[in-house]
Amino acid sequence: MTGRQLREGFLEYFERNGHAIVRSAPLVPAQDPTLLFTNAGMVQFKTVFLGDERRDYVRATTCQKCVRAGGKHNDLENVGRTARHHTFFEMLGNFSFGDYFKAGAIAYAWEFLTRELGLPRERLWATVYTDDDEAFGLWKTVAGLGDERILRLGEKDNFWAMGDTGPCGPCSEVHYHQGDHLPCAEVAAGRPCLGPACECDRWLEVWNLVFMQFDRNAEGRLTPLPKPSIDTGMGLERIAAVVQGVPSNFLTDLIRPLLAHVERLSGKAYGARGADDISMRVIVDHARAAAFLISDQVTPSNEWRGYVLRRIMRRAMRHGRLLGLVEPFLWAVTGTVAEEMGDIYPELVERRPLVAEIVRLEEERFAETLDRGLERIAEEIDAGADWPTMTPGGEPVATPPVAGEPAGRRRVPGRVLFTLYDTYGFPVDLAQEVLEERGFAVTAETAGEYDAEMTAQRERARAGATFGAATDEGAAAFQALATELGTVTFLGYDTQAAPARILAMVLDGRRRREAVAGDEVELILDRTPCYAESGGQIGDTGQVTGRQGRGEIVDTYFRGAGLIVHRLRVVEGGFREGEDVAVAVESERRQGLRLHHTGTHLLHAALRQVLGTHVMQAGSLVAPARLRFDFTHQRPVKDRDLETIEDLVNERVRDNIVVDPFWTELDEALKLGAMALFGEKYGKRVRVVRIGDFSTELCGGTHLDATGQIGLFKVTAEEAIAAGVRRIEAVTGNAALRHVGRAEAALREAADLLRIAPLEVPRRLGKLLEEQRLLEKQLGNLEGRLARSRAQELVGGAREIRGVAVVVARLDGLDAEALRGMADAVRERLQSGVVCLGSATDGKVSLVSAVTKDLTGRFHAGKLVQEVAKAVGGGGGGRPDLAQAGGKNAAGLDQALAGVYDWVARVAG
Numbered sequence: 001m002t003g004r005q006l007r008e009g010f011l012e013y014f015e016r017n018g019h020a021i022v023r024s025a026p027l028v029p030a031q032d033p034t035l036l037f038t039n040a041g042m043v044q045f046k047t048v049f050l051g052d053e054r055r056d057y058v059r060a061t062t063c064q065k066c067v068r069a070g071g072k073h074n075d076l077e078n079v080g081r082t083a084r085h086h087t088f089f090e091m092l093g094n095f096s097f098g099d100y101f102k103a104g105a106i107a108y109a110w111e112f113l114t115r116e117l118g119l120p121r122e123r124l125w126a127t128v129y130t131d132d133d134e135a136f137g138l139w140k141t142v143a144g145l146g147d148e149r150i151l152r153l154g155e156k157d158n159f160w161a162m163g164d165t166g167p168c169g170p171c172s173e174v175h176y177h178q179g180d181h182l183p184c185a186e187v188a189a190g191r192p193c194l195g196p197a198c199e200c201d202r203w204l205e206v207w208n209l210v211f212m213q214f215d216r217n218a219e220g221r222l223t224p225l226p227k228p229s230i231d232t233g234m235g236l237e238r239i240a241a242v243v244q245g246v247p248s249n250f251l252t253d254l255i256r257p258l259l260a261h262v263e264r265l266s267g268k269a270y271g272a273r274g275a276d277d278i279s280m281r282v283i284v285d286h287a288r289a290a291a292f293l294i295s296d297q298v299t300p301s302n303e304w305r306g307y308v309l310r311r312i313m314r315r316a317m318r319h320g321r322l323l324g325l326v327e328p329f330l331w332a333v334t335g336t337v338a339e340e341m342g343d344i345y346p347e348l349v350e351r352r353p354l355v356a357e358i359v360r361l362e363e364e365r366f367a368e369t370l371d372r373g374l375e376r377i378a379e380e381i382d383a384g385a386d387w388p389t390m391t392p393g394g395e396p397v398a399t400p401p402v403a404g405e406p407a408g409r410r411r412v413p414g415r416v417l418f419t420l421y422d423t424y425g426f427p428v429d430l431a432q433e434v435l436e437e438r439g440f441a442v443t444a445e446t447a448g449e450y451d452a453e454m455t456a457q458r459e460r461a462r463a464g465a466t467f468g469a470a471t472d473e474g475a476a477a478f479q480a481l482a483t484e485l486g487t488v489t490f491l492g493y494d495t496q497a498a499p500a501r502i503l504a505m506v507l508d509g510r511r512r513r514e515a516v517a518g519d520e521v522e523l524i525l526d527r528t529p530c531y532a533e534s535g536g537q538i539g540d541t542g543q544v545t546g547r548q549g550r551g552e553i554v555d556t557y558f559r560g561a562g563l564i565v566h567r568l569r570v571v572e573g574g575f576r577e578g579e580d581v582a583v584a585v586e587s588e589r590r591q592g593l594r595l596h597h598t599g600t601h602l603l604h605a606a607l608r609q610v611l612g613t614h615v616m617q618a619g620s621l622v623a624p625a626r627l628r629f630d631f632t633h634q635r636p637v638k639d640r641d642l643e644t645i646e647d648l649v650n651e652r653v654r655d656n657i658v659v660d661p662f663w664t665e666l667d668e669a670l671k672l673g674a675m676a677l678f679g680e681k682y683g684k685r686v687r688v689v690r691i692g693d694f695s696t697e698l699c700g701g702t703h704l705d706a707t708g709q710i711g712l713f714k715v716t717a718e719e720a721i722a723a724g725v726r727r728i729e730a731v732t733g734n735a736a737l738r739h740v741g742r743a744e745a746a747l748r749e750a751a752d753l754l755r756i757a758p759l760e761v762p763r764r765l766g767k768l769l770e771e772q773r774l775l776e777k778q779l780g781n782l783e784g785r786l787a788r789s790r791a792q793e794l795v796g797g798a799r800e801i802r803g804v805a806v807v808v809a810r811l812d813g814l815d816a817e818a819l820r821g822m823a824d825a826v827r828e829r830l831q832s833g834v835v836c837l838g839s840a841t842d843g844k845v846s847l848v849s850a851v852t853k854d855l856t857g858r859f860h861a862g863k864l865v866q867e868v869a870k871a872v873g874g875g876g877g878g879r880p881d882l883a884q885a886g887g888k889n890a891a892g893l894d895q896a897l898a899g900v901y902d903w904v905a906r907v908a909g
């Protein structure tokens, strides 16, 4: 059974049993902004389980794409080292929202595994929560398992909770007994295998059934839920490995084709060498994660989700190097991911060119970082004689780090990791991996020293630094603040000025109760009319006025999970936490943003109409005085098409269509044909911006009331920014008028210079250029004639050395090419002899030597120039009849030229 059949079979089985098949949610969780990535099937149903939302089904089944990396499920370091850890995987699940409960869940699981998949009953075992007698009894009656095959486990293994409070309940797991012939760490240590509770490969947990049964309050007391629910999860790759009888998830047909690609790229066979196998597994797993994350609009950065993606990609790139892959390769592997899974997850195909480009750029950037960092690590190791040796009784001693080194591993000082990170941006986890591979230890002491260096660094940088530094620590700090303060209400669709309360202020990485004139703080209000940068539209600026102070908002943006933050420069007096203030948006600038945002939507629609619906938005910038729109398109946009696009937009501007923003359900919006855009997050309720029947987009931005306010739309540039991605820049309103005005002024200026009418300029310029070409030709002829007479002059000045005519001259100002031409001309006239010419131009020395045909047997031009170039600190060479050299020491040129006579005399000997 293929992985594909397994995925389909699962969904079909549950559909037959009354479940709605629900599409996989994006990896960026729309409904849970505190969560890094969607990491389980239940994430998209969280509000349903909490009772905050009702759907028109009570049973659902999904195949959910999941990423686990960082946070609670920090599996990154383990991925590649084992047969079953992944950052990206697919989770099969069935869900009951207050419908069936334990009996149903157990019966479905048992029937699917034994009937649909045909797994042998005698290999299946179950675990239940220690006092869950109900589940224990059901495994006996429904599945017919004997007491000895149902294990009772404790809270750590078999109790699940959504958070510290809220829904929770016991779980029950199905384990598959692979066989006692497989290795077990417990047995190796002389203890018995722990059975289904063991970590070893003899026993595989294949399915986890969660019985959401209780609501836990803040005191930790459990009250039964009125409608208990079911949430189950089964890793697709793992169950595929069981069904296909392969010892590793990576050998299933879901992943094996990717390994094959890496085998082709590296010329190495999977399974031949342990270390290579680890690298190959890292690469294919991380390629999957990168392809899916970027397709779901995560881009590598130093913040939050982007940072995790960057770490994943960089780890894969480093393992590529371990396999000898020096050129960018990961982008190609992500292409295979799209080929393998694109029909199930169409976003992989849609975004494929973008994914390839982003990954390749990241690979090029990282190659530089890596080269510098690895060099530095080698230097640090060479200089590392004083690194402390670990005390006996510390970690058990592995192989000695360096041949001949006494046992007792040496410990890496935290300073080394810090320098690498601070100076080269070399990721700490990678540095640790490299150093550990070379046999050094990174210990808690190392981490302590590293933290101390980091703290000291922050102290040093305090004057200029803010909480907003683009680090993962900064992001985490804001994340905590967002959780504490809750959602900030955005008022800016309806108003540009409003009263608000100061909830928090952050200065120099710390919360402050007060801010005074001169401070620049990050300000969080309970409500705000200021638009925070998102969806391409940059953040608002404005003013804050309090009873004691006045300040300027210089930017507004999101931090953490959707927390609106204002960067506030306190101009006068001061502000206090809890104070009520008046907030006003800089309205002229906001008007520019509205113009260019609505302009962007018109452009997007026009592009799709003129170029085709393959045009997908790949990014955009909406600024007060310009807009930039990136989109997928393979070729440059023809001038004619560009004109049509511009005309079409301007027609819609003159139509003065009402811009109609409204809120609706996501499904409803998609039915209206709304385009879901890059970089946006969608909740259950979405905002749609409709411009007549011309454009419908999901968009949170601020827009005009009607298109006529744009006045004029003008494209200013069209260019490629990446393979398959084009960029159009444009201006609207006043900015467009100014753009046209500037072009007109330039034309008028040119016309004045030519003393003709503006519209005559192109024809006249064409004529002038033609004349210039003619003049240049005449000039070239004259120069040639001049050169010939100069050559004649030089021949006249030849000196006779042992019967050989030698011409030597210094001709400053001529470049190497002109010098070569002159040497040729001189040799031609000389009939028999040796020529050497030199010049110094802007401190650069050129030397050219030439020998007539009859003498090349005796005098080698290459050797001559090589010899004399020493005096100008350079070198060179060439043919026996013509050669050239360069140098940097212009002061030595005369000496070099004088040396020619000596050389000829010596060689003629």
Ligand SMILES: [Zn+2]
Pocket: 184, 185, 186, 187, 192, 193, 194, 195, 198, 199, 200, 201, 202
């Ligand atoms: Zn075991």
Ligand SMILES: [Zn+2]
Pocket: 535, 597, 601, 697, 698, 699, 700, 701
């Ligand atoms: Zn928009």
